[in-house]
Amino acid sequence: MSEGAAKKEERRKFQAIKGTRDLLPPDTALWNRVEQTAHEVFSTFGFGEIRLPLFEETELFRRSVGAETDVGKEMWYTFQDPLDLEQIIKERQEAGPNPYADKYGDLRAALFEVQRRVQALTLRPEATASVCRAYIEHNMEQWPQPVKLYYVGPMFRRERPQKGRYRQFYQIGAEVLGVVRPEAKQDWEKEVGKDAAIDAEVIEMLITFFDKVGLQGAELSINSIGHNGPDCRPHYIGKLYNELLKIEDKLGPDSKRRIRTNPLRVLDSKLESEQSYIEKLPHITDSLCPACSAHYAELKHELALRGVRYHENWRLVRGLDYYMRTTFEITAQGLGSQNAVCGGGRYDGLVELLGGPPTKGIGFAIGEDRLILSLQESGKAPAQQGRDVYIAWMGERAHATAIRAAKDLRKAGFSVELPPVEQKFGKALGQADKLGAKYALILGDNEVAEGLWTLKTLADGSQAKFTEPDLLDHLRKSKRVSS
Ligand code: HAM
Secondary structure, eight states: OOHHHHHHHHHOOOOOOTTOOOOOTTHHHHHHHHHHHHHHHHHHTTOEEOOOOSEEEHHHHHHHTOTTSTTOGGGOEEEEOOOOHHHHHHHHHHTOSOTTOSTTHHHHHHHHHHHHHOOEEEEOSOSHHHHHHHHHHTTGGGSSSSEEEEEEEEEEOOOOOBTTBOSEEEEEEEEEEEEOOHHHHTTTTTOOHHHHHHHHHHHHHHHHHHHHHTOOSOEEEEEEOOOSSTTSHHHHHHHHHHHHHHTGGGSOHHHHHHHHHOGGGGGGOOOGGGHHHHTTSOOGGGSOOHHHHHHHHHHHHHHHHTTOOOEEOTTOOOSSTTOEEEEEEEEOTTOTTOOEEEEEEEOTTHHHHTTSOSEEEEEEEEEHHHHHHHHHHTTOOOOOOOOSEEEEEOSHHHHHHHHHHHHHHHHTTOOEEOOSSOOOHHHHHHHHHHTTOSEEEEEOHHHHHHTOEEEEETTTOOEEEEOHHHHHHHHHHHHHHHO
C-alpha cells in the first residue's frame, strides 16, 4: 500500500456493518415503549422474563432449527472458540494413566481430546432453542408447569438486507413449556382440549399486546401441520411430493430443489408464476390424523371463545424444523414484502430432541424492527422529546442556585437542561427553543436576591414570578393538566 493510500485508510470513517444499524433517539423512545408494553402485558398472563446468552453451541441450532431450513446453516454467524490447550494438558496430567495409550500413546489421546473440545459457536438466529436448552439445564420440569417465559433481544441471521430485514434484528418472544408426566405419556398424542387452550391463550396475549401498542391492520393466519406420526404429516408429504413431481417443470429453481429437500416449503413460495399450480395442491388439513384434526378444531373453538379473529391459511408451514400442529403468523401494514411481524407455533418434542424429558412447547417471536416500522408508518412514532425546563442563568450566585434548581426539578421528575456555562439570556432562550423546551427558568442576580424566579412559557412568551416552592407546585399542576 502506498503511503498516501495508507494515510487515507487510517482516516477512513467507520460504518456499521451491512445489515446492522444504530437505533437513535427519538426512535429509541418508541422501542422502549414497545418493550415496556411487552413486559406489562406478558406479566398479566403470568410470563416471567428470561435473559439468554447471545451465542450457543452450533450443534444446538443444527439439531433444533435444522440446517436445511430457511433459517439454516448458511445464514448463521458461526465461529470457532479458541482452545485452551494449557488447560487440556493440565487436566490430562491430573487424570492419571492414559486409557488410550498404545504405540502413539499420549499423542492420540491428546488429539482425541482436542477434537472433542473444538467447539463451534453460533450467534443465535432465534431463541426458542436456547429457551429449551435453559429449561433442561435448570431442571425447569421441577417448577410448577407449564413454565411461561419471554425474552427481548437481538438475533443474528446472514440474510440479504432490505426494508424490514436485517442481519442483526430484534425479537420479542414468548414460550410455554410443560413437561409430560410419565403417567400422561401414553395419552400424549390423544390429549386434545387443554393443549389447544394454551395455543389460543398465547395468541390472545399476542393480540392484546398488538392492540395495546396500537398496531394497525394486523391479520392473524393459522394452520395445523400435524405431527410426525406415519398417519399424519409424513403421509401428507408423500402425497404432496407425488403431486409436486407432476408440476416440477412449471416450478422455479428454488421450489424444484425443495421438492427433494423440504417439499412443505414449496407451499411458502411467493413466486408469481408458480401460484396457480401451488393453489391446486392438496391441503394438509385434509390429511391430518384424528388427534391433530381434533386439536386444530379445538384451537379454532378456543380462539372464538376469546373473540380472536383469524383466517386459515393452509399454506402456512413456517421455516423451522421443530414445528408440529399449530402454526401461526401475523402480518401488518406498511412493511412491503417483509410483512410478517410475528411467527410462532407448537413444538412438542423439541426439548426431548435436545436431551430433556418429553415436553410440550408453544411460542412465538415478534420481529420488533418490523413492528416499529409499521407503527412509524401509521404515525405512531413519538416526536422528538423536548425538555420540560431550560435553565437560563447568568452570574456566579445564579450558577449555584441553577444547580440546586436543576437537582430539585429532576428529583420531581422533570427533564431539565442546565447549560454548563453562562449565556446571554437572548442566546439561552434561542437554545431553549431549539431543544423544544416548554419553559425557560430565568435566574439572574436579581432573581436570586429577591428569591423570586422568573418562568417563561415558550409557546406564548408569557412570564410569571414564583418562589421556589410555588414554582415546583405550578410545574407539577401544569404537567398533570397536559398529561
Ligand atoms: P421466525 O418466523 O423465524 O420465528 O421469526 C419471527 C419473526 O422475526 C418474523 O416474523 C419476523 O418478524 C422477524 N424476523 C425474522 N428474521 C428477520 C430479519 N432478518 N430481520 C428482521 N426481522 C426478522 C422464530 O424465530 C421462532 N423462534 C418463533 C417461535 C418462538 N416459534 C415458537 N416459539
